Amino acid sequence: MRVVLLGPPGSGKGTQGEMIEKRFHFPRISTGDILREAVKQGTPLGEAAKAEMSAGHLVKDEIVASLVAERINQADCEQGYVLDGFPRTVNQVKLLEKMDNCQEEIVFEIYVPEEIIIERLTNRRLCSSCGAVYNIITSPPRRADICDLCGGYLIQRDDDRPEVIRERLKVYEAEIKEIVDYYQQKGVLYRVDGRGSVEEVFERIESLLVSELKKKVKPTRE
């Protein structure tokens, strides 16, 4: 089963992806996380991606697609995987189908009004050590600027600055319609309201995913 999470930055794809991973044991693959780690480590991939990322632009399709191809070929993805932040262009949709012509697929488009997105992104903080995500208003750490889980320092993502947020939303809007139309025609798309608590949003996703998985279970013979 391939689960694809679509949605603008700040729609909660990362959090929901983690919850799907926990509940269904499908590894979450976040191209943003892989790229951020590469930038942090200063690898050639990180060097190639750095400038685009801090401007809020997309990294080249071929680069991201090869990261995904490498990851989904690992044994833990055999039963399924969750894609968070990929595909982001129509070309990436095509590249994805080429690398894994998966028969079982479900795509969630998480929608959230723009004012909520901006508020979420400007209040988002990330642990510089373990990557845990906080919101300084709705889910603050116990001690200001310190991660509850590992004691690391919390930082703001380089691309969570207002001018870059606007650019990222523009980039998202430019590509998403065609991607959504494609998945809708394929009959695998569900729109999910991304407002409310993390748990409320997850309940919406979970019930759709459970009923989709039930359909896939072949009846056993008497």
Ligand code: AMP
């Ligand atoms: P995210 O964490 O998903 O918001 O991604 C952060 C940044 O990484 C994006 O703004 C892009 O610069 C880059 N990125 C992540 N995923 C992709 C992708 N599928 N295609 C191109 N660039 C990506």
